[in-house]
Amino acid sequence: MKFLVILCGFLILTSCETVAILKDDPLNVRIPGGFPPIVYPEGNEPTKLRVELGRRLFYDNRLSANQTVNCSSCHVLSTAFTDSKTTSTGLAGLPGKRNSPTLANVAWMPRFMMEGGVPTLETQALAPLHDTMEMGMNMMFAVRELNQDAKLRAMSLAAYGRDSIDPFVVTRSLAAFQRTIISGDSRWDRYRQGQVKEMNQEELIGMKLFFSEQTNCGNCHKGIFYTDFDYYNIGLDEVYADNGKERASHKAEDIGKFKTPTLRNIALTSPYMHDGRLNSLEDVVAFYNEGGKPHVNKDTRIRPLGLTTEEQSQLVAFMKTLTDWNFVQNAQLAPLN
Amino acid sequence: MRFSVVLSAFLLLAMAAITSCKEKNPEQIVDEIVDEVDTPTKVAIHFNPLWENQDFLMESVYHDNFGNRIRVDKFMQYMSSLTLVNESGDDVVLKDFHLMDFMVDNSFEFEVPPGNYKEIKFGIGVPEADNKDQDPSQYANSHPLSVAGSQGMFWTWNTGYIFLKFEGKVDTTGVEGNELLWPVAIHIGDDPYYARYNSPTLVIEVIQGETKTINVNIQVDQILASGGSDDIDFATDMITHTSNNVQLAQAFMINYINSITIEQ
Numbered sequence: 204m205k206f207l208v209i210l211c212g213f214l215i216l217t218s219c220e221t222v223a224i225l226k227d228d229p230l231n232v233r234i235p236g237g238f239p240p241i242v243y244p245e246g247n248e249p250t251k252l253r254v255e256l257g258r259r260l261f262y263d264n265r266l267s268a269n270q271t272v273n274c275s276s277c278h279v280l281s282t283a284f285t286d287s288k289t290t291s292t293g294l295a296g297l298p299g300k301r302n303s304p305t306l307a308n309v310a311w312m313p314r315f316m317m318e319g320g321v322p323t324l325e326t327q328a329l330a331p332l333h334d335t336m337e338m339g340m341n342m343m344f345a346v347r348e349l350n351q352d353a354k355l356r357a358m359s360l361a362a363y364g365r366d367s368i369d370p371f372v373v374t375r376s377l378a379a380f381q382r383t384i385i386s387g388d389s390r391w392d393r394y395r396q397g398q399v400k401e402m403n404q405e406e407l408i409g410m411k412l413f414f415s416e417q418t419n420c421g422n423c424h425k426g427i428f429y430t431d432f433d434y435y436n437i438g439l440d441e442v443y444a445d446n447g448k449e450r451a452s453h454k455a456e457d458i459g460k461f462k463t464p465t466l467r468n469i470a471l472t473s474p475y476m477h478d479g480r481l482n483s484l485e486d487v488v489a490f491y492n493e494g495g496k497p498h499v500n501k502d503t504r505i506r507p508l509g510l511t512t513e514e515q516s517q518l519v520a521f522m523k524t525l526t527d528w529n530f531v532q533n534a535q536l537a538p539l540n
Numbered sequence: 541m542r543f544s545v546v547l548s549a550f551l552l553l554a555m556a557a558i559t560s561c562k563e564k565n566p567e568q569i570v571d572e573i574v575d576e577v578d579t580p581t582k583v584a585i586h587f588n589p590l591w592e593n594q595d596f597l598m599e600s601v602y603h604d605n606f607g608n609r610i611r612v613d614k615f616m617q618y619m620s621s622l623t624l625v626n627e628s629g630d631d632v633v634l635k636d637f638h639l640m641d642f643m644v645d646n647s648f649e650f651e652v653p654p655g656n657y658k659e660i661k662f663g664i665g666v667p668e669a670d671n672k673d674q675d676p677s678q679y680a681n682s683h684p685l686s687v688a689g690s691q692g693m694f695w696t697w698n699t700g701y702i703f704l705k706f707e708g709k710v711d712t713t714g715v716e717g718n719e720l721l722w723p724v725a726i727h728i729g730d731d732p733y734y735a736r737y738n739s740p741t742l743v744i745e746v747i748q749g750e751t752k753t754i755n756v757n758i759q760v761d762q763i764l765a766s767g768g769s770d771d772i773d774f775a776t777d778m779i780t781h782t783s784n785n786v787q788l789a790q791a792f793m794i795n796y797i798n799s800i801t802i803e804q
Contacts (some may be wrong), residue, residue, distance in 0.1 A: 316697055316698070318697075318698065320695075320697055320698030320699060321696075321697065321698070321699050322673040322675075322699060323675065325675055325677065326674075326675045326677070326696075326699055329676070329677070329687070329694075329696040330696040330697045332696075333692075333696050334696070334697070341692075342677075342687045342688075343681075343687065343688050369677075369681065370676070370677035370681075370686070370687040370688070371677045371678065373677070374675070374677040375677075449783075450698065450783060451698040453730070453783045453786070
């Protein structure tokens with residue numbers, strides 16, 4: 204018996220690596236005033252280590268096939284988690300087909316991808332990872348790489364009770380981190396909370412126009428998130444190269460429909476539209492002012508608006524008040540050293 | 541007490557030995573009983589892809605009914621709810637999910653209660669409740685619906701399993717020696733394309749302690765040329781990811797179900 208105890212002790216002391224035992228604690232996520240509470244999926248409530256693990260993976264090149272790109276390659280903090288490109292480039296510079304969407308406030312998003320084909324933030328993580336035009340990585344190869352890292356394994360154990368990284372841990376932790384990407388501190392937010400000097404006259408006129416029946420902008424870009432999370436054809440094309448929601452639903456009535464993007468931080472997320480065809484907010488307002496191209500599925504609210512040049516500028520001025528400068532400098536969302 | 545139990549057992553064995561046929565001694569009888577109890581009653585089910593009633597070989601070149609030369613490099617499919625129906629009409633579910641890869645053998649053995657069975661049935665694909673809006677990472681790696689187990693048979697951008705992949709190359713000239721240039725890619729998924737096979741009424745006699753063999757034959761040549769309106773000519777129609785070519789996806793699934801025969 205004594206010999207066995209000594210032997211076990213010897214084996215432990217001589218094992219090739221020591222895995223630290225970490226302790227995890229719940230994380231209190233600060234929700235901006237006026238925002239609804241976040242409904243967390245069972246088993247993935249926020250904890251310090253879940254979020255930290257997800258943050259590490261978000262910036263980890265080991266999640267791509269040739270270890271050159273990671274989530275932040277297309278979702279850059281300084282541009283509100285977009286990438287300033289017309290369409291994103293993935294592995295080995297491969298051109299993607301769509302403009303990178305912002306990740307701001309994805310905790311409240313009911314479905315993911317521009318056609319809404321993905322039901323949860325956890326499942327969404329699989330899409331860019333496996334897409335050969337993005338990260339091109341087989342998840343099982345990724346977890347094999349990640350499991351070489353004792354620190355990550357220890358975090359996995361403490362955060363999720365799993366002693367090795369697996370697809371469950373990768374998807375859950377990435378989602379946990381992304382649910383902390385919260386933006387609700389723009390000048391408009393401060394204005395709505397009573398700091399009326401935050402917005403000038405031009406911006407206020409623009410806001411009135413935005414929510415007017417003349418423009419109907421606020422019909423879809425509505426609520427605290429400036430989106431209704433619904434899907435519309437806004438008359439971008441008469442024939443669509445990318446059919447949008449129809450790809451998922453297989454219904455002709457969905458051709459050309461894409462999810463309404465949030466307008467929060469919109470001044471930082473150029474270029475615009477699903478394929479990044481419009482370079483500036485001025486171009487976007489001009490597009491809507493012209494009323495779009497004819498299409499059987501085009502929303503009836505998209506029609507010539509008759510806005511003057513000055514009114515168009517006022518609309519743009521208002522949208523610029525939705526920029527949250529504290530958000531894009533939030534060190535908690537930046538890569539860990 | 542213990543002595544009386546042993547004595548009773550001895551007397552019983554002695555009685556059995558006396559009353560049994562003369563060639564068998566008590567040890568033989570006990571052995572036979574043990575054999576009967578230990579030998580499981582099984583069905584062995586083999587899924588066999590065939591071409592014109594011969595074994596269908598992956599990565600070999602075949603001539604289809606349209607004169608095309610075709611080589612199949614990948615043929616995978618989800619099978620769900622593999623079930624035998626007993627004489628009383630009750631389902632005996634043998635397997636819930638399995639990802640079949642016809643590059644390898646697809647044979648299964650299951651222990652079942654002895655008796656007669658009248659039907660074999662299974663689904664091709666993943667039924668609706670387990671398909672759309674599901675998260676493969678919720679399953680353990682060994683599960684066929686997991687990230688690892690699905691082996692790429694999952695659409696991540698529009699969540700749902702790919703029920704069937706049939707990939708290869710085709711030469712539409714039909715001339716021997718010509719390179720097979722054109723890619724064939726049949727990827728079928730989405731709920732409307734989930735298909736169920738129900739065999740005609742059969743008599744499957746499963747005897748206690750024996751293994752009953754059932755062959756599920758899939759006539760690959762008939763999937764492509766059923767002789768009906770759903771014939772598939774790879775010279776004109778060779779790629780579907782389901783939503784981009786529903787006609788080809790539908791034709792393939794209909795012909796697939798119709799190509800299946802059961803042999804005992």
